Amino acid sequence: MVGTIIQAVINGLLIGGIYALVSIGVTLIFGVVKIVNFAQGEFVMIGMYISFFLSTQLGIDPIVSLVVTMPVLFVVGVLVQHFLIRRVLGPNDMPQIFLTFALSLLLLNLSLMLFTANYRTVHTWYSDEAFHFAGLYVPYAKLIAFVVAMALSGCLWVFLRTTDLGKAMRAASQNRDVASLMGINPDRVFAVAFGLALALAGAAGSLLMPFQSAYPFVGQVFVLMAFIAVVLGTLGNVIGALVASLLMGIAESLGIQFVGADSGLLVVFVMFLLTLVFKPNGLGGGKAR
């Protein structure tokens, strides 16, 4: 029994790490650029396909392909921000919502056309292997994904805290006008933020590839969890999103284990609603970032 609980918590934590990469991207974009990126899941999907093709065509390990997916998606993010998002930023939210939503639909249908709806899987030597101890097990692929996800989140946090660009990003998100009066170029800062968020999505894609199949709809599975985590962890709060993602992974896993296999999300939503009743701004409280 105790073993089962510990195993359920391990399972939850491991998948929570992936939720974290997706939700941190969403919360970063929201915090800095002040828009909700509905297409974040589709960028995870693109990251998965890049890793898949690098692995099957060139034999590059999906985890190693991180060094390709992250820069590629960073550039994509900068371009998307510069040519699309920048033009609809303004007092009215509607064009932004429609823009990212349309982007999501476009990428989804484009990938259906290019890659078909087939599931594509990569087999690595560690894909179906696990580390066993004391009756518990930790799959290698998920452990690697978790560790890399936490490391990347840590790097992002250090970047936002210590570097000039990171501080400029936080400043621009707090007050765009004042920041530009202080000599910060908001367009540049927004482009970097969007690029970073997409690079994280790409990383999530590469890390998922050894144990998940790539298919055009795969991003939508993760983006729902990401949105809940972003609100649960207080909009715009990177640490909040991280903690919320891990908690949600554990809640989902325990829910499946002890409530019912179709009740994982139910438990997550109950936790979500209860948190909002007592802390309407989410776990991060009133403190954003």
Added chain:
Amino acid sequence: MKKSNDRSRRSGVKRRDFLKLAGGSLAASGIAAIPTISRAAETINIGALYPTTGSMAQIGVGCVAAAKLAVDMVNEAGGIKSMGGAKLNLVISDVQSDTTVTRTETDRLINGNKLSAIHGCYASALTMIASEVCERAKVPLITGSSSDQLNKGRHYTFTPFARASQFAQAQLRMSKLVSDKPKVAVIFENTAFGTSTSNGLKELSAGEGVEIVMFEPYSAGFTDASPLINKVKASGANTLFSLSYLNDLILIVRTVRQVGLNIAINGGSGGFVMPDFYKNVGKAAEGLQGVAHWNHDINADSQKVNAEFKKRTGEFAFEYAGGLVAQTFMLADALERAASPDPKKVREALSTLDVSSGYAAMAPGGKVKFGPDGKNIYGRPVGVQWQNTDLVSIFPKEDARAPLLKI
């Protein structure tokens, strides 16, 4: 993009129909002296409702390929002879893996075209909707979907293959191939397909002497199978029945390997009996068992169909593909006897169908005759196993083409 292509194809069909009608009426009024010519040129429209976009597109696309192959086979063999060699014309519609779209598309297909019959949609949840619409419009629907609900209160729905309840019985009996005292964990996706099949399993288990130690629905399309498999492990089961579509099943099998759980897996039908399953799971698929309403090794005709399907698509003919070829030949048989494209007459002819040879009888059991509920009274599933990258029939004895591979 795909969608707009489909639409233009659709409007193309409509235009062609319009021209045909216009030409036909001109011919009738102007050159009434030679009506036999216009009769010989007649084509018979068969509607095909499949999800070729959306989450169920993968199998849907394969179904469309099979439907085209079947129509070509009928037409190359001379079409419907009682109607002057009339050719079958496939009118394809994409139901987009969505129940609402299925309803409007079925309506549109029936109202926009003179259909003699419809086949579709493979996924039970969609077929249920299409069958309701067909019932009201009085157009016969023939389907490979296995939900038992399709046989309740319908007069225009025909199901030539095994029903979900029969699948359940076959799975339970197969569990005894592996262990004398099967302790079964049943996990099923919470959809029409999963629920109906699992309920069949539960109801029949006591009678078959099989103990079910875990019975759990799960939400289809999960991110991670670990919590579910953790639960299976805790149940102490020695056999796992997983009623899932492809992606969930891939995750489940891979997770079972990661956990190192020594358990016989019966993947049921659905995604498990698709060529893609082996490609995705690889060697871990060897020895896994399942059930199908059709398999490509059941008889010589099936092997011929399989060879042709393989030539066209590069994959072996999966159950819905082979089943669809058989269904099209059942429709051709009915049209031959009805000698009319009128859907009501086709329905009458289908209800008296009785075949035991040829492509139309290409089903486990080898015979097709519909009862009053539209069920094939001879229908039965075939138990299959992945052996050396191929899907082989192993159960029951009379359908087995190879012995069980013990792992």
